[in-house]
Amino acid sequence: MPVDVQDMQKIFARPDSLTDAKSTYCPGCHHGILTRIIAQTIDELGIAERTVGIAPVGCAVFAYRWYRCDAIQAAHGRASAVATGVKRADPNLIVFSYQGDGDFASIGTAESIHAANRGENITVIFVNNQVYGMTGGEMAPTSLVGQKTTTTPQGRDPKLFGYPIRFSEMIAQLEAPVYVTRQALYDTKHIKEATKAIKKAFTNQVEKKGYSLVEVLAACPTNWKMKPIDANIHIAKVVKKTYQLGDLVNRG
Amino acid sequence: MGERLLLRGNEVIAEAAIRAGCQCYFAYPITPQAELLQHMAVNMPRLGRTFVQAESELAAINMVYGAASAGVRTMTSSSSPGISLKQEGISYLAGSSLPAVIVNIVRGGPGLGDIAPSQCDYFQATKGGGHGDYHMIVLGPSTVPEAGQLTMLAFELADRYCTPVMLLADGMLGQMMEPVELPKPIEIGSLPKKEWATDGAKGRDPNIVLSFDLDPEVLxxxxxxxxKRYRQIEAKEVRYEETATGDADIAIVAYGTVARIAKTVVKMARAEGIKLGLFRPITLWPFPSQALRKLSEKIAMVLTVEMSAGQMWEDVRLAIAEQAETPFYGEMGGVIPTPQRILSEVKKHAG
Known part of the structure; x- marks a missing residue:
């Protein structure tokens, strides 16, 4: 039976803070889900008119296109320093950085740790997919032991390239951060939990509580050379063993 | 009239920045600019403004990038090795058309060098320094009071042209004390609103700050x-000073600390009957090429003197071409040329 459009009720829509700019992400990539969650959070908190997003270098370099709020494209690894500059210039702005693992946990190590240590009242979204996506699947600081990448074709050998860095655990050792958590997006249950965590991380900032970090385990089917469904299973079965989910700091 | 005080160059630059309405200052400690950082640490919080000692030079320049994006007047300062580290950020500031002031209290190089005065960062300051096709406006003060005046001007030009501006002074100017009449503070509220700033998209479309586009035609x-902006700056903002050039047969070209020494040399030479003049670029970029060229048309020899191996000398020769003789005398490593030595160079080349 054909249904008249006029009889239909809209129960799910694009968040106002999410633009309709064309996505540049690959099929099965989790960046899209995460982008939507952030836009939805901005809507729910009613902060779009005072939010400034900081885009990284990497697959999320175009992040400034997808949010209907002010945005800055930062140099590789420096997003947390740029966020510091914006927030200090106007503490009433809501400032979030969106950074991949190469950006946040490798080339931006110093900026990432010290923004957290100063307890900057910002929200950091740290996307951990264990690989450099945009440049062609090279080893990330977060790559798993044995993980094959284009720069570890035999698999990551810890004797030569070290171990996967648990950056959120490092941040959690600091006294200033109020909220540090690791989330995942491989099924509906975890998407819901991640959504709650991101809302908390933004709410902390609105309430001037201080620095919040949400690490998100994300799938990169393209560079993992897996089907999207297998990439999700890989996070649930394998990645989670190295990167345990849950709150590391919750002083909110 | 402002107050008259005895202050160190570094303190004057800091105080002038405050009076120019600098609301956010970010820096990392390095000699010989430490007093600048320390002055800001004491005075910025007192005024309810932002002082952050950054974890690195990279962080400091990127905090400047953030604050500039948010639309406030902002500054960082450092010395040679630290300025090298900031180059990535300066390139981004230029690429994103952001106004900011960067102070370089130059010391001897390359590498760790030393902490003595030098002019060895001229190339880096005036020719780009970081990656990409860009320039900064570069101002070269010659005295402590002028360091204050040019700091005020740096903020004005940065805002007017949406560009990073560098104050290029050396360790001598940073450390030297002189009586200074400080400029009157500007009214921050009177500054025009920056319509492009990322200060919250309230009642307008979002503003985006970026130096990036993957489409070659767009880039x-x-x-x-x-x-186009650089051509405007070249047309409108060239600044220089001529001393005793009216009847000069020969001239020295020098900037900063060396120009100050050269003024003494002009007096010494004139006492001996040598008609020596001085041409002092104040804007190192844009370089006062046309004015120097004009001067060279009526004199036989232009001696460039620098505390470097001959960096500004390249711009002097480009400006003068074959019009006059263009010898060079330079010192390196933090050695300051004496008036006597410069005079002997003048005599040697004057024949």
Missing amino acids: KQMNLILQ
Whole structure:
């Protein structure tokens, strides 16, 4: 039976803070889900008119296109320093950085740790997919032991390239951060939990509580050379063993 | 009239920045600019403004990038090795058309060098320094009071042209004390609103600050906008000073600390009957090429003197071409040329 459009009720829509700019992400990539969650959070908190997003270098370099709020494209690894500059210039702005693992946990190590240590009242979204996506699947600081990448074709050998860095655990050792958590997006249950965590991380900032970090385990089917469904299973079965989910700091 | 005080160059630059309405200052400690950082640490919080000692030079320049994006007047300062580390950020500031002031209290190089005065960062300051086709306005003060005046001007020019501006002074100017009449503070509220700033998209479309586009045609257009702005700056903002050039047969070209020493040399030479003049570039970029060229048309020899191996000398020769003899005398490593030595160079080349 054909249904008249006029009889239909809209129960799910694009968040106002999410633009309709064309996505540049690959099929099965989790960046899209995460982008939507952030836009939805901005809507729910009613902060779009005072939010400034900081885009990284990497697959999320175009992040400034997808949010209907002010945005800055930062140099590789420096997003947390740029966020510091914006927030200090106007503490009433809501400032979030969106950074991949190469950006946040490798080339931006110093900026990432010290923004957290100063307890900057910002929200950091740290996307951990264990690989450099945009440049062609090279080893990330977060790559798993044995993980094959284009720069570890035999698999990551810890004797030569070290171990996967648990950056959120490092941040959690600091006294200033109020909220540090690791989330995942491989099924509906975890998407819901991640959504709650991101809302908390933004709410902390609105309430001037201080620095919040949400690490998100994300799938990169393209560079993992897996089907999207297998990439999700890989996070649930394998990645989670190295990167345990849950709150590391919750002083909110 | 402002107050008259005895202050160190570094303190004057800091105080002038405050009076120019600098609301956010970010820096990392390095000699010989430490007093600048320390003055800001004491005075910025007292005024309810932002002082952050950054974890690194990279962080400091990127905090400047953030604050500039948010639309406030902002500054960082450092010395040679630290300025090298900031180059990535300066390139981004230029590429994103952001106004900011960067102070370089130059010390001897390359590498760790030393902490003595030098002019060895001229190339880095005036020719780009970081990656990409860009320039900064570069101002070279010659005295402590002028360091204050040019700091005020740096903020004005940065805002007017949406560009990073560098104050290029050396360790001598940073450390030297002189009586200074400080400029009157500007009214921050009177500054025009920056319509492009990322200060919250309330009642307007979102503003985006970026130096990036993957489409070569679009990036070319972004570059052409920068180049057009550079031509405007070259046409309107060239500054220089001529001393005793009216009847001069020969002239020295020097900037900063060396120009100050050269003024003494002019007096010494004139006492001996040598008609020596001085041409002092104040804007190192844009370089006062036309004015120097004009001067060279009526004199036989232009001696460039620098505390470097001959960096500004390249711009002098480009400006003068074959019009006059263009010898060079330079010191390196933090050695300051004496008036006597410069005079003997003048005599040697004057024949």
